[in-house]
Amino acid sequence: MPTNVFELDSLLCRRKVIALAGKILVYDSGDNLVAFSKQKMMKLKEDIGVYADEEQTELLLKIKARQVMDISATYDVTAADGGPIGALKRKGLKSIVKDQWLILGQGDMEIGSIEEDSTAKALLRRFVPLMNIVLAQTYVVTMEGQHVATFTRNVNPFVSKLGVSYTRGQRALDRRLGLAASVLLLLIEEKQD
Numbered sequence: 001m002p003t004n005v006f007e008l009d010s011l012l013c014r015r016k017v018i019a020l021a022g023k024i025l026v027y028d029s030g031d032n033l034v035a036f037s038k039q040k041m042m043k044l045k046e047d048i049g050v051y052a053d054e055e056q057t058e059l060l061l062k063i064k065a066r067q068v069m070d071i072s073a074t075y076d077v078t079a080a081d082g083g084p085i086g087a088l089k090r091k092g093l094k095s096i097v098k099d100q101w102l103i104l105g106q107g108d109m110e111i112g113s114i115e116e117d118s119t120a121k122a123l124l125r126r127f128v129p130l131m132n133i134v135l136a137q138t139y140v141v142t143m144e145g146q147h148v149a150t151f152t153r154n155v156n157p158f159v160s161k162l163g164v165s166y167t168r169g170q171r172a173l174d175r176r177l178g179l180a181a182s183v184l185l186l187l188i189e190e191k192q193d
Contacts, residue, residue, distance in 0.1 A: 005034040005052070005060065006175040011164040015186040022187045025054075026179070035060060037183050046075065050183060061085065063180050073188075074104070077180040085176050086111070088184060098122040099139065099185075103177060112143035112173065114151070114181055139185065141173055148173040151185060162186050 005011070005026060011034070012027045022039035037050045046065040052058035059080040066074045072092030077085040087108060091100040098119045103112035116122050117138040125132040133156060141149035148171055152163045164182055166173060 005179060008034070008175070009166050009168070011179070011182065013162040013164065013182045013186055015160045015162075016158070024050075024183050024186055026182070035179060039187050046073075046188075048183060048187070050179060061176055061180060063088075063183060074108075075180070075184060077177055079176070085174065085180075088114075088177065088181055090188065097126075099137075101181065101184075103141075103143070103173075103181075112141060112148070114139050114141050114185075116140075141178075141181075143171045143173060146171045149178055151182060153185065160186055 005028075008028055010029055014025045014027070016023055024037040025033060026035035026037075028034050033054065035050055035052060036054045036056065037048055038056075039046070039048060045068045046063065048063040049056065050060045050063065052060055061080060062078045064076050064078070066076060072090055074087050074089040076087050079085055084106075086106075087104040089102040089104055091102060098116045099122065100116070101114040102110050103114065105111040117140050121135050121137070125135055125137065137153040139151040139153075140147060141151065146169065147167065148169070149164065149166045154161050162182055162185060164178060166175065166178060
């Protein structure tokens with residue numbers, strides 16, 4: 001029986017850096033492929049599908065930008081049936097120095113945030129050549145002041161990897177928003193470094 005990606009406490013997302021279009025492969029702890037996403041080339045407005053397999057036979061969720069190329073873009077996340085899940089909004093100008101995102105729920109109400117853990121490391125990665133290969137990039141996900149997940153990105157010249165670790169508890173992050181955030185961090189933030 002295939003693994004349900006939304007029930008896992010940890011994931012490893014991989015993006016081939018040298019591929020023309022952004023392809024994200026998502027694995028469970030047993031190195032089994034549990035999700036796949038491919039960015040469409042030459043799109044002014046991001047419209048990303050996340051699927052259960054590389055053949056793209058089963059849609060898991062959609063991620064769609066509200067605006068065309070906006071530094072503070074908001075990305076709506078919907079289920080396969082089109083039902084709304086929430087949204088992720090990049091904090092534009094603040095993300096120039098240190099990557100920051102808002103997690104939005106019903107009615108665009110802020111329910112959490114995703115933020116790089118260190119301003120110093122963020123600045124080194126942006127302004128010192130090759131530091132983005134040496135320094136891991138860690139994002140802390142919080143909801144109502146509680147740490148609910150950690151995303152850690154290691155970059156090398158050929159493959160960018162993002163490790164995802166969720167915590168369980170009363171204020172757990174909806175795994176669908178977590179998967180959407182993982183895809184966006186690898187596709188959008190990687191362009192900024």
